[in-house]
Amino acid sequence: MKITLRSVLALFLLLSPALLRAQMGFNSVVVVPDGRTETDSIPANTSSVYLFSTLPGHSYSIEQSKGLSQPTLPMYVFAGCPGPLFGVTVNDTSSMDPAVAFNTGFGQQRQRQAFACTGPVFPSMTPGQASIMINNQNPSPYTFSLTVTDTTLFSAKWAAAINSDTFWTFTNTSSAPVNISINTLDNTGFAQFFPGLPFPGNSMSIAPGAVLAIDTTQIPPQFRTNPPGGTPLGGSVRVTEDGPPGAILATATIVTNASTPTPTTESVKIAPKHQ
Numbered sequence: 001m002k003i004t005l006r007s008v009l010a011l012f013l014l015l016s017p018a019l020l021r022a023q024m025g026f027n028s029v030v031v032v033p034d035g036r037t038e039t040d041s042i043p044a045n046t047s048s049v050y051l052f053s054t055l056p057g058h059s060y061s062i063e064q065s066k067g068l069s070q071p072t073l074p075m076y077v078f079a080g081c082p083g084p085l086f087g088v089t090v091n092d093t094s095s096m097d098p099a100v101a102f103n104t105g106f107g108q109q110r111q112r113q114a115f116a117c118t119g120p121v122f123p124s125m126t127p128g129q130a131s132i133m134i135n136n137q138n139p140s141p142y143t144f145s146l147t148v149t150d151t152t153l154f155s156a157k158w159a160a161a162i163n164s165d166t167f168w169t170f171t172n173t174s175s176a177p178v179n180i181s182i183n184t185l186d187n188t189g190f191a192q193f194f195p196g197l198p199f200p201g202n203s204m205s206i207a208p209g210a211v212l213a214i215d216t217t218q219i220p221p222q223f224r225t226n227p228p229g230g231t232p233l234g235g236s237v238r239v240t241e242d243g244p245p246g247a248i249l250a251t252a253t254i255v256t257n258a259s260t261p262t263p264t265t266e267s268v269k270i271a272p273k274h275q
Helices: 005-015 017-024
Strands: 027-030 034-042 046-054 058-065 075-078 110-117 128-136 142-150 153-160 164-172 178-185 204-206 211-215 231-241 248-256 264-268 270-272
Touching: 034 046, 046 058, 046 142, 058 075, 058 128, 058 231, 075 110, 110 231, 128 142, 153 164, 153 248, 153 264, 164 178, 164 204, 164 231, 204 211, 231 248, 248 270
Parallel strands: 027 046
Antiparallel strands: 034 142, 046 128, 058 110, 058 142, 075 128, 153 231, 153 270, 164 211, 164 248, 178 204, 178 231, 248 264
């Protein structure tokens, strides 16, 4: 098995960022994954690590920029997802539409990467911690901007009762495949495991320009209440995506009494939290 410096650093960052900083002399900064743009300066011949909390059923995009026509230093993103999740893929989305990988001939102007903590979602899970590492081996300080965005799609409502179903569509508006995962939660925040529902945390790939349609019509009647004979299935929804911010355009519709002459439809918002 080939072991690289990057893989060793990734293991340190995932298992103990504090130990890494103490032993290797890294500066560390905590950033917030809410889309705000932070500016920082790394001293000459120094490395910095930027940390942010991760949650199950959430996805994140990280973008670095040094300004117009200014080349950036490489950044290394290590996905620290909650729970015993190893091998989470970090995608370089710099060249995906909308592309940020503009190269002026002196190096890449911006960099953007993304990853998803697919789940399943349980309320009691301890948040994880992701790390971004930038090494400045130059003799002068490196000043740049960093933006970390939670790209999770949220929907406040879904239903699968005896006479109602929910229909979702997911359109990939980017220029490369994007993987999504769906966690349908009950009213207490637990992922639902029922026949006919997408398995929580299971990734599904959507080709560029393609539409993935999912609905609850295949849930058997005996599973449409939880517990049996109790409350109809329903709650909220989280959808992860490992593409650029805005790559997935989603719709959600609840249809009631579909088999009658007077069915009713309810459109439900499904979008990132800050939209």
